[in-house]
Amino acid sequence: MRITRDVVVGIVLLLLCGTFTIATLDMETPSFGQMPPALWPRIILAPLTVLSLVFLIRALVNPTDTGPDRGGPMGWFRYYQTPIVCFSLFFVFLVTMPYLGMLIGGVLFVFVMLCFLGGWSLRQIGLHAAVSIVLVGAMWSIFTFALGVILPRGEIFTYY
Amino acid sequence: MIDTILAAGSELATIKIFAFMMLGTFAGLMAGAIPGFTIAMAVVLVLPFTFGMTAIEGLATMMAVYVGGLSGGLMSGILTGIPGTPSSVATTFDGFPLAKQGKAGLALGVGVWASFFGGTIGAVVLMLVAPQLALIGLEFHPWDFFSLVLFALTVTASLASENVIKGLIAGLVGLLIATIGVDDIMGYPRFNFGTEPLKQGFSFLPVLVGLFAFSRLLGDVRDPENAHKSLGGEGAEAVRIEHRKAAVAVLTRWGNLLRSSLLGVFVGVLPAAGSTISNILAYDQAKKASKTPEEFGTGNLDGIVAPEAANNATAGGALIVMMALGVPGDIVTAVMLGALLIHDVIPSPSFISDEPVLSYAIFLSFFVANFMMLGLQSITLRGFVKITRIRMYMLTAVILFYCSLGVFALNNVEFDIWTLFWFGVLGFVMRSLGFPIVPIILGAVLGGIAETSLAQSLAISDDLTPFFTRPWSLFFILLGFMSIIFPTYQKHRGTARWPLFFVPIFSIILAVPVFMMGGVVRPVVAVLMVLLAVGLLIRNLRHRPDKSVLIRGSADDI
Numbered sequence: 001m002r003i004t005r006d007v008v009v010g011i012v013l014l015l016l017c018g019t020f021t022i023a024t025l026d027m028e029t030p031s032f033g034q035m036p037p038a039l040w041p042r043i044i045l046a047p048l049t050v051l052s053l054v055f056l057i058r059a060l061v062n063p064t065d066t067g068p069d070r071g072g073p074m075g076w077f078r079y080y081q082t083p084i085v086c087f088s089l090f091f092v093f094l095v096t097m098p099y100l101g102m103l104i105g106g107v108l109f110v111f112v113m114l115c116f117l118g119g120w121s122l123r124q125i126g127l128h129a130a131v132s133i134v135l136v137g138a139m140w141s142i143f144t145f146a147l148g149v150i151l152p153r154g155e156i157f158t159y160y
Numbered sequence: 161m162i163d164t165i166l167a168a169g170s171e172l173a174t175i176k177i178f179a180f181m182m183l184g185t186f187a188g189l190m191a192g193a194i195p196g197f198t199i200a201m202a203v204v205l206v207l208p209f210t211f212g213m214t215a216i217e218g219l220a221t222m223m224a225v226y227v228g229g230l231s232g233g234l235m236s237g238i239l240t241g242i243p244g245t246p247s248s249v250a251t252t253f254d255g256f257p258l259a260k261q262g263k264a265g266l267a268l269g270v271g272v273w274a275s276f277f278g279g280t281i282g283a284v285v286l287m288l289v290a291p292q293l294a295l296i297g298l299e300f301h302p303w304d305f306f307s308l309v310l311f312a313l314t315v316t317a318s319l320a321s322e323n324v325i326k327g328l329i330a331g332l333v334g335l336l337i338a339t340i341g342v343d344d345i346m347g348y349p350r351f352n353f354g355t356e357p358l359k360q361g362f363s364f365l366p367v368l369v370g371l372f373a374f375s376r377l378l379g380d381v382r383d384p385e386n387a388h389k390s391l392g393g394e395g396a397e398a399v400r401i402e403h404r405k406a407a408v409a410v411l412t413r414w415g416n417l418l419r420s421s422l423l424g425v426f427v428g429v430l431p432a433a434g435s436t437i438s439n440i441l442a443y444d445q446a447k448k449a450s451k452t453p454e455e456f457g458t459g460n461l462d463g464i465v466a467p468e469a470a471n472n473a474t475a476g477g478a479l480i481v482m483m484a485l486g487v488p489g490d491i492v493t494a495v496m497l498g499a500l501l502i503h504d505v506i507p508s509p510s511f512i513s514d515e516p517v518l519s520y521a522i523f524l525s526f527f528v529a530n531f532m533m534l535g536l537q538s539i540t541l542r543g544f545v546k547i548t549r550i551r552m553y554m555l556t557a558v559i560l561f562y563c564s565l566g567v568f569a570l571n572n573v574e575f576d577i578w579t580l581f582w583f584g585v586l587g588f589v590m591r592s593l594g595f596p597i598v599p600i601i602l603g604a605v606l607g608g609i610a611e612t613s614l615a616q617s618l619a620i621s622d623d624l625t626p627f628f629t630r631p632w633s634l635f636f637i638l639l640g641f642m643s644i645i646f647p648t649y650q651k652h653r654g655t656a657r658w659p660l661f662f663v664p665i666f667s668i669i670l671a672v673p674v675f676m677m678g679g680v681v682r683p684v685v686a687v688l689m690v691l692l693a694v695g696l697l698i699r700n701l702r703h704r705p706d707k708s709v710l711i712r713g714s715a716d717d718i
Contacts, residue, residue, distance in 0.1 A: 009593055013329065020336065020351065028348045035615040037348040041339045043614075048332040055325050082387070083378040083588060090560065090581055097574060102565070110557050117387050117553035135558050139565055147212050149569045 004063045010056025017049040082117070089113050101154025106136045165287075168520035172528065177220050180213070181525065184224030185532040186540060191225075192232020192245050193544040194555070199229030199245055201373045203495045205559070207365065207502070208566035215503040215518060220525035222499045226492065227279060227529035230435060230472050231537065234271035235544050238464075239264060239399075247435035247471040250443035254456060254463030261459055264399045269406025270464045272537045274417065277410060278469030279530035281421035282428070282476020286483075287523045290512060293484035297509025300485075302616035303626045307636035309610040312487055313603060315430075315643035320596035324647050330595045334603020335610065337367065344608060345615045357575045362583075364498045366567040366576045367604055370583025371590075371597055372491065373563055377556045378588055387553040401538050413465050416446050424470035428477020434490035435471035442470030472530070479526065483507050483519065487606065491598050494605045502570070631676035638670055660700040667693035 020041065027038040077084070093109035100108065114128035143149040184206060191202030206225045210218030233248030238255035251271060258267040300308070313335070317327030340351045341361015352358035381387035410417060420442035427438035446466035447456045456463045478493045486507040488494040500507060505518065512519045567576045587597055617626065627633050645662075653659040667689050675686035 005593070023351055023353065027350060028346075030346050030348075035345055035618045037343040037346050037350055040343075040611045040614060041336065041350060044332055044335045044339065048329065048336065051325055051329050051332070055329065058325075080382065080592075082382050082384060086378050086381070086556075086560070087581075087585060087588075090564075090584075093564075094574070094577055094581060097577075102568070106561050106565070110561050113557040113560070114554060117381060117384070117557065118551065131554060131558070136561055139562055143208075143565055143569060147209065147569065150572060151565070151568065152574065 002063050004059055006059035006063070007056065010052055010059050013052035014049065014056065017045055017052055021045050021049070085116055086113060089116070097152050097154070099155045101157060102151040103136070103140045104154060104156070105152075106140065107132050110136050161291075164516045164520050165524065167517045168524050171216055171517060171521050172220060172524055177217055177525075180217055180221040181224040181529060182532055182536070184221040185228040185529055185536050188225035188228020188230075189232040189235075189533065189536055189540040190228075190543060192229040192248075193235045193540065194232075197245075197555075198376075198491075199226060199247070200491045200495050201376070201559075202229045203492065203499065204365070204369050204373055205562060205566060207495075207499050208569040210499070211502065211569060213503075215505055216521050218503050219500065219505065219522050220529075222496060223522065223525040224529040224532060226475060226496065227472070227526065227533050228536070230279070230475055231272065231275040231468075231533045232540070232544075233471075234275065234464075234468055235268065235537075235541060238267045238271060245435075247439055247474075248467065249436070250439045250467035251464055253443060253467075254458070254460045257457065258459035258461075258464070263459070265402040266406055266409070266461075267459075267464060268399065268537075268541070269402045270409055270461050271468045272401060272534060273403070273407045273410040274420075274465040274468035275472045276530050276534045277417055278421045278424060279472035279475065279533070280527065281418070281469075282425055282473035283523065283527035283530060284476075285422075285425045285473075286476040286480050286526060287520070290480045290484045290519075290523065293480055294509045294512045297485045300509060300632055301626075301630065302613040302620065303630050304632035304636065306610055306613040306617060307627060307633040307640070308485065308487060309606045309613065311636040311640040311643065312606060313599065314640040316490075316602050317596075317599040318643045318647050320598045321594070322647070323594065324644060326595050327599050328644075330590065330597070331599035331603045334600035334605075335607040337362065337600070337604045338607025339611070344612060357578075360575075362579050363567075363570055363576055364501070364605065365570050366579035367583050368495060368498060368601055369563050369567055370580040371587035371601055371604075374560065374580060374584030375587030375591055375597070377559060378584070379591055381553050381556045387551070387556070389552055399541070401541065409461050410465055413462055416449070416462050416465050417469050419449070420446060420466040420469040421473040424473030425477040425480075427470070428474035428479075429481055430477075434478060434492065435474040438470040438474040439467035442466040476526065479523075483522065484512065485509060486511070486609065488602065491601060494601055497605060631673040631678075634676070635670065635673040638666075638673065642666055642670075661697065664693040664697040664700065667696075 024038040024041050024045070027036070027041075029036050029038070089109060089112055093105050097105050110132035111128055114132060115125060118124055118128060140151065144151055187206055188199070188202050191197050191205075192199060203222060203225050206222065210221050213221065229245065230247055233243055233245035234251050234255065237243040237248040237252040238259050241252050241256040243249045243252050255267045255271060258264070313331045314328070317331040318324050319327075321327035321330070340358060342349050342359060349359045423442050423445060424435070424438045427441060428434065443456075443463060443466050446462050447453045450456065450460070450462055452460070475492075478488075478490060479496075482488050482493045482497055484507075486497070486509075488497045497507065505511075505515075505522075564577045564580060567580050568574070570576055587600075590600070591597060627637065649659050649662050671686040671689040671693070674689065675683050677683075
């Protein structure tokens, strides 16, 4: 038996189904004759479990879709390096948003991402800084002043 | 109807709405022109700007973006050979060769005018057919709506992926996502796993932007070399569109124009089949109908008219079903439905009769947007040429930020940006694993409708037999069943014997619920379906395919 990509996906799907099915047991049941809140999720989970099982069995019996060979974990990381870093940058942007706010955090996020994707030469840093300040600033201004949206200001602005 | 159209027209005919629509069309054209930037993404990005508008203003703007996006794809397709959107893939087959022959102005003109006429025909059909379909929709009971949603999901799941199981799993995951949070029926929290923010569930927009736009943008820059490339290649140059010559060329090809437009409308009505399919189908039909099919691919004007007329007309077809039944058939109409819901417009069979002025204002805005698209193409062409010089990574970084800004503006809560992030990760992982995204999104959109319909039907009666005894419900269940088998049928067609009998036998089975619908017309249609199916069955039995082909096919399958 080979542990292929699809086998892992099948197991994860079954675990997901199990977790959600167990969670339906904790749902409240209405005391009067209405559809219980757990019924619809269970109706979804039943075929999802069956299909996940079929998916897993097919992956075990006929491991055709093993996924492209990326050359081990490091090869896999190198292949997906750009999206992983971009997701991480976005994650940091979200974590720091309560402190930096949408404007400062947004400018920093766009600037760092532009430099990561486009390069760190002096000319590029200047260009990326200008792009991030102008485009983030312009959109922030439209939302704040024209559309009246109160965007996260950031705690650093509360200390004068 | 004329009174309603006039009333809707007067609601729409304000300078403010026209200005918004012009901006929307412009934004749609620019977005459509950028390769890799889909219409759905354009609609999603413009949506937050409409939050502060009235329903008519906001919806007219969204319609304008939709129409602009559909037409924008032809610019890059013709000038660079890289279609701006999948809706314009077939346009490049003849548009790009014609541009290379030094007739880019004519090619663009023909594309623009074909888009305009296709869109106009689609708009007229929309205004005529949507109210009629809504009347049929009024016959639907909760059982029928539930089965209709199931059918929409199964057909999307089976057509969106080569692997039906992956498509179905994706659709069910979408339905499951829709169950997280407080249930609409009883108000009890579900799947919050002890966390407070999950009690409210996920807003539709962050889920959609995360799954679709966020994951796609990061997929586009995965390859660093690709990220550094210009958006539309290096070869785009602004040219003067030859409007007069092009309009005459399109009108002299009125047969192709009409056929492609109607084909586009028909494809739009079908769930899961959007302009991505219609433009290629129309091109194929135009080639088959042509007296000079060998000229297709070398710069034949018919090869530009057909896909461009079809893709714009498809929008009309897709809007018919969405407005009349409240069920989106593809990703763009799913986004449009989200836009309507945000503006407190809930499409349903009774919506057109309950809110006729608003409904017709939406239809009219689709119609008017086609005229705006025609006028703005020349201006956006110059802008498009400038935009093609931008590097992909720059657009990605800035749009990721705009996405977060847009979803925050929906409810003013940071949790929505977190939702965007996590669903972006989920969408990226699922794309990488070969799971289609469209069924997940449709599942997330339609999950609420399905659950409400199920709850209503169970509130009426505990009996489940109406799902199989009510004609419309049975009709949709059978169609859903067929859609699951359809990929297997396509795979074995021409190589095995059973597909020869699939269509006729299925037509006979499908005739049963049509006959059960009663009245005069529908039983007659059912009888005709049976007669045609029997004729097809006899013909297939007489003309058996070559055995060697079947055996070879079976061997290939093994």
